[in-house]
Amino acid sequence: MSIIINGGGITGAILALMLSKLTKGDVEISLIEKHSPYCCDAQLSLNICPPQVIALSRGAYSELIRLNVAPILSSCSTIIKQVEVSEYPWFNKVLIKARDYQLSELGYVIELNIFRKRLFDILCNQSTVTVYCPAILKKIKREKKNNIIILDNGYQIVSKLMVAADGAYSELATNCGMQWFRWNYQQIAVVSKITTEIPHFGRAFEIFTEHGPLAVLPMSNDYSVLIWCISDTRQKEVSIWNKNKFSQELQNIFGWRLGKILNVERRFFYNLWLTRAHSHISHRLALVGNAAQSLHPVAGQGFNLGLRDIVVLSKVIVQALYQNLDIGDYSVLNKYQKHRYLDQCRIIKITDGLVRLFSNHHLPLVVTRKMGLFFLSYSTLLKHLLVNVILNWKTD
Template identity: 30%
Template structure:
């Protein structure tokens, strides 16, 4: 349950705007390490009861699972389905790339978790921490960032004083715009169609990534003989597909899905969203840090969007807590610059990789198709290189923050 709040003004070490899948993990990590944290969320949060399935599902990589486990959230997650294998194919080609989790140990590559279960788990853990204040629904009127601190006035008249403001307020991030931080990016003229499919046969924990024209068709394992489908089409084609009646939509989906899992049935809602890439010009400003979609957005081709945001969360939590333990100001320029150096290059690298993959696999030129098919087959036979790509899928490549290694702050 969300803790009740009085109408009094509030002072906090850290103020986070956005109580979603990036904002709440950061708040929990910081509060669990001893800081006083306030979270502002403009939407009315659901209580800690599971509402009706809304179709939204997230891929939680192995490293992100470590974070949730380290901050006491993972045990609260009611349902999660492990991804044991990943199979990558290119259209009709018989060549493929196969990742088997057993080549790296006993742990899966990650888990598929319905967003509703993740939200419930995060709220349950937040309610256990007396130094975490979650205000929802609430909106702010004015934000004043000065060299010595931040003052935020809420629409209900209350004022919050803090040393550091964190924007976890999404792709459109009003706080990023208010701070004058620009962004670069582009549209892919593609849309992602998302739905959940119930099937006759078990998926055995295998995730499928099929590269079709004009984009990837991902089948991701969920609990109870279900799979989450992320289906990329051109924007115009996606509009036509979304306009189909349920029977026609299912037929179009089944033609691409295939028969390997038996009879298929679309369950729950379906929706479509435009695909685009963006990168903030800076992840920090005076007394301000950006995390998650406020800082970057990427193509879903590798299913790493949320995981990229959770890497921000883990890195920012670590630099803040390390500074606080030394008696330093967590909102100082030196602390924020350390966060930016750690995260911005890593994010830019992953955005470039996913952008390049999307462009490579949406090219139908025969020499390019042949080269990528031969390349996949070659990687499949090279244990060292294949192992590197598998570690990428697990989110365990690079200099990792402690939380992503499963260590406490």
């Protein structure tokens, strides 16, 4: 039995490692990735590589710990001890502290450039994993009982199952005729590393503004990462702001929660879309992570959702192996799709609903939002419900 994973980003790398451990050598895994994770070192030193981070829930972190990657996780993660949610310019805010729930943390911020490089170090030492990097998928031959992948160097790989883990608008899935629902939020995410007068002490912030949410997440060495969502009509205006102007505008919205903003590093701009594949499976093909669905960054749910895709697909594959079934058979893959449907729909509705709710300027909704944050900030029961959503880890 053999599996091809196209995409050696964090999603594909974790899937390869998980399958290698769960199948105990019964499956040969081929991981194809066009960009080496080691090339980012030079880019980071030149400040031309964007700060790539993910917010990881406690449940998701625990799932990764089961892969025996605790040392590398701890080396590139920052604990979130407190989350503050508010709406600009109103003063209502919801404060969630880990210690109020007898927890040491609410979640983690993972620095992907470091994590991915160290995952590759582990994968290259797995006897059942072959890493093709840098390599590009050039041609696919889909046959009844196998797939044949031809790489740009002419190398051919035969597999029972292909997994698209190559992100939104997946090249592999596109070549196999898959289609996506797409919704343009007409927003741009401005991403940068910032330093502040007061250390973050593990505090994370989400501020909803009329143009989109603004998140500040804690990082190592007292850096914070800024994810500021603005209307796409303002991209040109914001892109020409000098560092002082940008810092002033950011300070006006973020306030003095961490004191004065001392420095803003290079800014990177990303268009924000909701994408969801019409089907997450096809003939000997499964989609995971951003290839299956790509979300707005509000509430930081995207990677956690994609990780649950990985967990469920891995379990379905292992179960099929033990039952001597063809791991690429449509009936096997359909179990994965059915098992993931409700969770995917729920998270998409939550994130999409938040974006639409806080981007709407109709007076009744503005009043409702203000009242909602007011009651949430004073209601223990509502806070507990919100915390359960943040900490929850379910794959169905």
